[in-house]
Amino acid sequence: MTAQARPDDDVRIPFKTKFSFGLGTSAEYIVLLGMGSYAMLFYNQVLGLPATLAGAAVSLSLILDGFADPIMGSLSDRTRSRLGRRHPYMYAAPLPIALSLVAIFNPPQGLEHLWLFAWFFTFVVTLRVFMAAYHTPHLALGGELSPDYTERTRIMSYNTVMGSVASMVMAFVALSIFFRATPEYPRGLLNPDAYPPFAAFSAGIALALLLASAWFTRDRIPSLPQPPANLPKFSPFEFLKDLGKAITNRNYAWLLVAYFFLSLTLGLRAGLSLYVNTFFWELTSEHLRWFVLGALGGAIFGGALVTRLHQKLDKRSTIVIGCLGLAGIPALPIALRFLGLMPPNATVQLVVALLTFSLVTATFTAIIQISVMSVLADIADENELKHGHRQEGVLYSTRALFAKIDMALGQFLAGVALDLIAFPPKAVPGQVPDDVLFKLAMIEGPAGAVPGLLAAFFYARYRITRARHAEIRAELEARRGRMGAAPAGAPVGAGVAAPAAPAE
Incomplete structure (x- = not known):
């Protein structure tokens, strides 16, 4: 880049690529909506599986899936093929993902609790492992589409x-x-006949989007980074070395610690939110669907706002603000209800108030998700400078491992909490004892915010500023120049031996 060139020259990624990349995450969110939001309620409240067993199935699957993530990250980082490092896995995983989602919501009838647990656990694990096989290379692809500090934020905003x-x-x-209301099931989420067609519809849409994302980003393969020529192939030993390189990066380590606490908040709330909405606020499916608009508006607003925040405040400050909002805002409606400041149940005023909180929460959620995904690409630059090869796959996936282990703990604690407070199976809204509802709301609201507040403290320890990132990129370009490598914008490491790591 010449001194007169604009900062965005040669780094802006076409809209088609950003949109196609985002399709993969669209499919992941659809799958996780079915598995994460509805599966536990389906098995516990519809099929009668004890909450602890339902929570254990989700939690154990998250842990096993979490270990699959870094393995896939290291494997894809080291893959050499005519389809590049990421796309072979993005083509292979979609069909098993779709079939597993259908199986989760179609267990054989008449299974005893232990066998019902086994069915749930088996197909949740299968679904999550194949999601790791797709999602880890897919996220790594997003991290390497552009070397630019701000363009990475734009890419992750689309995503x-x-x-x-x-x-x-x-x-x-x-x-x-x-899940619309029927005379037999005024609360449509408790209708057992609704779940199989919902699963089939979700699986079909997800399958189409996953394949479309892989197909319509294939034109970027020639310009993507490739493994250095002397980088050893994947092996258990090289995998452990990759993990060590990632975890010993101080900036990355602080992100992992922070995300550990944030995921505990998210996991606990994910396991309890439908219970709170259905039994504490006594909302129907017709009420809940309008919350979609609030969450959608918040996501769009947060995505539009985050790039400007990174330009004004830098990424670290933006992450801390987003984390504080994500931890605290969802607890406010419950606190206000106990103070007598929320409208009564079954009123339009309550729905509007909760919808407003949903919009604000979604805004902070989008801000922190985009920001963290963007800084991981910056850390990949830092690790390339130190170790001589890029590790987007390992960096994104090891973060996912820590998050899933902790989110599993959060969801397991949600199941245990439901049993400890004696929340009744197959409960009827309006007939749950007040003391049980009070305990449920306190766990999901104020108590659930505490780990998120701790996360904000640890996110503040991150240290790659815009200026420091510019220094890292300059050093990488100078190294390529000394080695006779291709100019900036060419695939990193294509046909170039990895240099020895500089002395500390």
Whole structure:
């Protein structure tokens, strides 16, 4: 780049590529909506599986899936093929993902609790492992599409906003069509006949989007980074070395610690939110579908705002603000109810108030998701400078491992909490004892915010500023120049031996 060139010259990625990349996350959000939001309620409240067993199935699957993530990250980082490092896995995983989602919501009838647990656990694990096989290379692809500090934020904005839009639209469709109220089931989410067609519809849409994302980003393969010529192939030993290189990066380590606490908040709330909405606030499916609009508006607003925040405040400050909002805002409605400041149940005023909180929460969620995804690409630059090869796959996936282990703990604790407070199986809204509802709300609201506040403290320890990132990129370009490598914008490491790591 010459001194007169504009900062965005040669780094802006075409809209088609950003949109196609975002399709993959749209499909992931649709799958996770079905598995994460509805599966536990389906098995516990519809099929009668004890909450602890239902929570254990989700939690154990998250842990096993979490270990699959870094393995896939290291494997794809080291893959050499005519389809590049990421696309072979993005073509192979979609069909097993779709079939597993259908199986989760179609267990054989008449299974005893232990066998019902086994069915749930088996197909949740299968689904999550194949999601790791797709999603880890897919996220790594997003991290390497551009070397630019701000363009990476734009790419991840498309990714997050499109995922949120897909999730919200699917939730609206699910609550309006599949889980609509009937005379027999005024609460449509408790209708057992609604779940199989919902799963089949979700699986079909997800399959199409996953394949479309892989197909319409294939034209970027020639310009993507490739493994250095002397980088050893994947092996257990090289995998452990890759993990060590990632975890010993101080900036990355602080992100992992922070995300550990944030995921505990997210996991606990994910396991309890439908219970709170259905039994504490006494909302129907018709009420809940309007929350989709609030979440959708927040995702779009957060996605539009985050690039400007990174330009004004830098990424670290933006992450801390987003984390504080994500931890605290969802707890406010419950606190206000106990103070007598929320409208009564079954009123339009309550729905409007909760919808407003949903919009603000979604805004902070989008801000922190986009920001963290963007800084991981910056850390990949830092690790390339130190170790001589790029590790987007390992960096994105190891973060996912820590998050899933902790989110599994959060969801398991949600199941345990439901049993400890004696929440009744197959409960009827309006007939749950007040003391049980009070405990449920306190766990999901104020108590659930505490780990998120701790996360904000640890996110503040991150240290790659815009200026420091510019220094890292300059050093990488100078190294390539000394080695006779291709100029900036060419594939990193293509046909170039990895240099020895500089002395500390």
